[in-house]
Amino acid sequence: DVKVTQSSRYLVKRTGEKVFLECVQDMDHENMFWYRQDPGLGLRLIYFSYDVKMKEKGDIPEGYSVSREKKERFSLILESASTNQTSMYLCASSPVDRDSYEQYFGPGTRLTVT
Amino acid sequence: GDSVTQMEGPVTLSEEAFLTINCTYTATGYPSLFWYVQYPGEGLQLLLKATKADDKGSNKGFEATYRKETTSFHLEKGSVQVSDSAVYFCALSDLGGKLIFGQGTELSVKP
Numbered sequence: 204d205v206k207v208t209q210s211s212r213y214l215v216k217r218t219g220e221k222v223f224l225e226c227v228q229d230m231d232h233e234n235m236f237w238y239r240q241d242p243g244l245g246l247r248l249i250y251f252s253y254d255v256k257m258k259e260k261g262d263i264p265e266g267y268s269v270s271r272e273k274k275e276r277f278s279l280i281l282e283s284a285s286t287n288q289t290s291m292y293l294c295a296s297s298p299v300d301r302d303s304y305e306q307y308f309g310p311g312t313r314l315t316v317t
Numbered sequence: 318g319d320s321v322t323q324m325e326g327p328v329t330l331s332e333e334a335f336l337t338i339n340c341t342y343t344a345t346g347y348p349s350l351f352w353y354v355q356y357p358g359e360g361l362q363l364l365l366k367a368t369k370a371d372d373k374g375s376n377k378g379f380e381a382t383y384r385k386e387t388t389s390f391h392l393e394k395g396s397v398q399v400s401d402s403a404v405y406f407c408a409l410s411d412l413g414g415k416l417i418f419g420q421g422t423e424l425s426v427k428p
Contacts, residue, residue, distance in 0.1 A: 207360075234414060261415075304349060304410035305351065305363060305366060306416055308353075308361040310359055311359070311360045
């Protein structure tokens with residue numbers, strides 16, 4: 204059974220803290236993605252990666268960075284957390300399959316910045 | 318750019334009612350189309366997909382047909398259950414392999 208895991212389901216951090224969100228997939232997928240989900244806005248792509256040590260900006264990369272040192276792991280970093288980064292963060296992975304590009308999602312991390 | 322538009326929610330239905338959630342898209346080329354479902358407190362799960370025009374995706378009693386002429390991929394179910402209460406997202410794959418999501422439609426089914 205395919206699996207994407209995220210390091211925390213719930214996280215509370217203070218303004219200005221550096222925050223790490225970890226995502227691991229066990230499907231040997233090449234592609235990995237980070238989204239944030241906010242009511243009424245759907246899912247917005249923050250960063251994605253097509254290969255190890257490779258990263259591309261998505262639609263809303265400001266205030267975030269990422270790291271992909273190993274194929275199975277994709278980390279999202281909030282360099283200095285702010286209250287407007289309070290959100291649900293979802294990680295996903297997909298194989299290189301030009302017929303579908305189906306993505307598999309983790310359970311999400313609900314981050315609150317106070 | 319590519320985009321997906323879904324009907325706004327929340328949608329409230331009684332058990333055994335017929336469900337339609339409208340989804341239309343704008344895209345370059347011929348994308349694959351998806352419906353994802355998110356149950357309370359969980360991540361997204363793939364519900365069904367269609368990879369080319371006129372394909373019908375189906376799963377758990379839900380169906381959607383890829384209509385190129387109307388650029389639509391409406392989700393339907395003949396008889397909803399309380400357990401179908403969730404948020405439903407329509408999405409398309411762009412040329413680079415990313416997914417473009419609609420804003421989501423919340424469905425609430427009452428007994």
